[in-house]
Amino acid sequence: MSLDSVIHPPARLQIAALLATVTDAEFALLRETTGVSDSVLSKHIKAMEEVGYLRIRKAPAGGKTRTWLALTPLGRSAFAAHVKALQALAAAAAAAAPEVAKAG
Amino acid sequence: MSLDSVIHPPARLQIAALLATVTDAEFALLRETTGVSDSVLSKHIKAMEEVGYLRIRKAPAGGKTRTWLALTPLGRSAFAAHVKALQALAAAAAAAAPEVAKAG
DNA sequence: ACGGTTACTTTCCAGATTGGAAAATAGCGT
DNA sequence: ACGCTATTTTCCAATCTGGAAAGTAACCGT
Numbered sequence: 001m002s003l004d005s006v007i008h009p010p011a012r013l014q015i016a017a018l019l020a021t022v023t024d025a026e027f028a029l030l031r032e033t034t035g036v037s038d039s040v041l042s043k044h045i046k047a048m049e050e051v052g053y054l055r056i057r058k059a060p061a062g063g064k065t066r067t068w069l070a071l072t073p074l075g076r077s078a079f080a081a082h083v084k085a086l087q088a089l090a091a092a093a094a095a096a097a098p099e100v101a102k103a104g
Numbered sequence: 105m106s107l108d109s110v111i112h113p114p115a116r117l118q119i120a121a122l123l124a125t126v127t128d129a130e131f132a133l134l135r136e137t138t139g140v141s142d143s144v145l146s147k148h149i150k151a152m153e154e155v156g157y158l159r160i161r162k163a164p165a166g167g168k169t170r171t172w173l174a175l176t177p178l179g180r181s182a183f184a185a186h187v188k189a190l191q192a193l194a195a196a197a198a199a200a201a202p203e204v205a206k207a208g
Numbered sequence: 209a210c211g212g213t214t215a216c217t218t219t220c221c222a223g224a225t226t227g228g229a230a231a232a233t234a235g236c237g238t
Numbered sequence: 239a240c241g242c243t244a245t246t247t248t249c250c251a252a253t254c255t256g257g258a259a260a261g262t263a264a265c266c267g268t
Contacts (some may be wrong), residue, residue: 003114003117005114008108008112008114009225009226011108011226011227012114013107013190013193014193016197017193017194017196017197018196020196020197021196021197027244027245028244030226031226036226036227036228037225037227037228037229038244038245038246039229039245039246039247039248040226040227040228041227041245042220042246042247043226043227043246043247044244046246058235058245060235060236063236063237064198064235064236064237064242064243064244065235065236065243065244065245066244066245066246067244079197083190083193083194083197086117086187086190086194087185087191087194089117089118090121090187090190090191092121092122092124092125093121093124093125093183093187094187098225101145111219113254113255115255115256117238130214131216131217140255140256140257140259141256141258142215142217143216143217143219143256143257143258143259144216144255144256144257145215145216146217146218147217147255147256148220150254152219162214162264164264164265167265167266168214168215168217168264168265168266169214169215169216169264169265170216171215171216200261
């Protein structure tokens, strides 16, 4: 098992999951989705950017400069690997206790 | 989404996943599986016991008193719910980016 | 019964995280 | 240049995780 500590924290998991579904998303959308403050979101995306998992791009939108976030290919595979590791854990549990898979 | 903070930390996730596959397990097995020190494992299981997720039982084995850990029904459902929440995240991502489901 | 040993448990402590508030900065329209 | 909006950084408190080491408990051999 290899859970990725950069992705594992709940807020990061939500960020990665959301970004995995789109090409990119606005800072505000992520902030609302994760429910964290702007300063906290800023720090999370910075942390993910520093390891090369996401790209922070500034682009004008509605007259204002908005920040767009997108997972990098590396970020996508890291998230994929993380999910795979989580599924492996869940699968083992499900194999032995079927009700776990259905959520008891 | 409702990730359970008592279960989410990597070590706890491993503990829960392992215990979900059996009726109970020995302290030593869990310590080896998780790779943490005895003091740390002791603290994790205590934390999980305090919220009612697992039961700590002492019983003689091989002449020595060993500690056996088992998930309670509550612990099993909490783990199940947690896994379900994680799968929901992964599923959303997989729906939009198929390669994520296969692990890129 | 006493001492050593095994098996945890608790205490002590350091370091890393996470989070929010507030101050600082950046880009734009006016 | 000024004000407003959108982040970003700084400051700080709280919580967490982890290991080492001391403490406790039960059992074996003598």
